[in-house]
Amino acid sequence: MAPPAARQGPGPMPPALLDALAIAVTQRVAGALPGDRRAAGVGAGTELAQIRPYAFGDDVRRIDAAATARTGEPHVRLEVPERTLTTWLALDVSSSMAFGTASRLKADVAEGVALAVGRLALRHAGRIGIATFGDGDTRVQPPRGSKAGLVALRRTLGAGNAVDGMHDPHALANALGRVGKVARLPGLVVVISDFREQRDWARQMGVLRARHAVLAVEVHDPREASIPPVGRIAVVDPETGRRTEVDTSRPQIRQRFEALEAERRATLASELRRLRVDHAPLRTDEDWLLQLGRRLR
Template identity: 40%
Template sequence: MTGPGTQMPVAPAQAARTEAVISRLQLLVTRKLDGLLQGDYVGLLPGPGSEAGESREYRPGDDVRRMDWPVTARTTTPHVRRTVADRELETWLAVDLSASLDFGTAQWLKRDLVIASATAMAHLTVRGGNRIGAVVGTGAGVPPKEPRSWWRRKPDGPPPPPPSAPVVRLPARPGRKEAQALLRTIAGTTIRPGRTDLGALIDMLNRPPRRRGVAVVISDFLSPVEGWARPVKKLGVRHDVLAIEVVDPRELELPDVGVLTLADPESGMLHEVQTSDPQLRQAYAEAAGQQRAAIARALRAAGAAHLRLRTDTDWLLDMVRFVAAQRHARTRGTTR
């Protein structure tokens, strides 16, 4: 794992492209989302705050952890304690850039949506001294165990260098310039073969313990659910959690195009699939539906807000609708 402020080497041409992409995304986000948030302090995920305020009657959907038991006992009617929005919040992003994210068959690559999501979060949360940081999984994964002779010093020279760490940590800092530098680093991160340990990546937001804030997990969540469900649930105990799921339509159903050769970007294995078989296409769609349903159940059980972005739709419109729905729920007094 690299230390704070560590930069990955980026070619000049790639750096110029990255800068152009970030500038365009920030312009899009500013035009579309600023109007929704005028006069409000809340961002993409309206956090309830931690400072106690007035009480009101309980409504279906309210967080039972905010029950005001003394008022409930006096009035014999369930009440919840309102909270005042925190200032100078800290937002952390867990950005999964596994090899499976370097894929797309529609308007965007899944990687593009990851960067777009991070840009929207940075724009909407870096206000009034708020800080934003990130941990980025590069897809390198855990290297396989080498034989004992791999690390022993040999007579003909020193041992080879250890494998590079799969995670980049970017410290939380306030200010728009610092947020733009964070986005440039995320956009310029090289995706490596292998799978990021999503559970370990999310758990890095729990260590060390931080003050209450907003935690955003951006991934396609293709890792086994049992590997990341518990860390997300643990994260939701202290923070408001937003899970942004990135999906490509070919991950949900297969087209009828005859024999199709598929390459697993994480393992490099090749598979030939006869897509003209209707039973195979149906079985694939059912398995994909069950997988996405399991992801949604795990996030719902963890109390996380869930935003799904697809590469074949207008991601910005989906995000605007999500912000509007969150604000509507906030107005009605519900938490999700």
């Protein structure tokens, strides 16, 4: 299969798979949030908070017929209000995401995950906030619901990726810190990145995990794990723009490259396990939606 020359898009997103993903995400979030999306105080909901005598100004629609008949005086029923779930997307738009040698680029997979999570987040009157990093300063968009949230997400995805050389090793850490400051109520945080050349992000990830359900989606390309024996080539780091010549015909070079990459990914997986963060590695040569659902389940 020829490598993609440009953005290919995320591909088909069958509704059945999206529904299965919704169930998996709901199970993860329900296990991390306090209660079933409960909020403090009383209001409109399904869980009883209290029944008290009717007072002037109360909504007559809240009169509880059973309590009124039992006591002989009007009583009103108050419930625990159910708040909407706010989902935050921390999206990597660095230049290394614009790489791919299989059916699509890493940015295409990231776009698909962002759209899928965004659609799930906006169900049941939910809201979605967006933080992009890897393209200069972190850009944060406040949570929006309904059509406004989807429009903001599509506009963000359409902005593209950073140019070569705009590398900030602390971009991920800064983005997680910004999200932690603005996301005050417990919710869901989805980090979509290749996690390449990022430092000192574990502490900020742990702070988020203490309050929110956190999902780390790692996007990688199979060519990043090994290099073919094609002789001397010039390799350019898309994050820093650094250019290096490598003789790929030497087995020692290829083995060292594979060992370093395997060590990097193993360290990432170990750190996420230590932080108790759900880890979903996705590849550009696979059905990313199917793999995401399987990982979460």
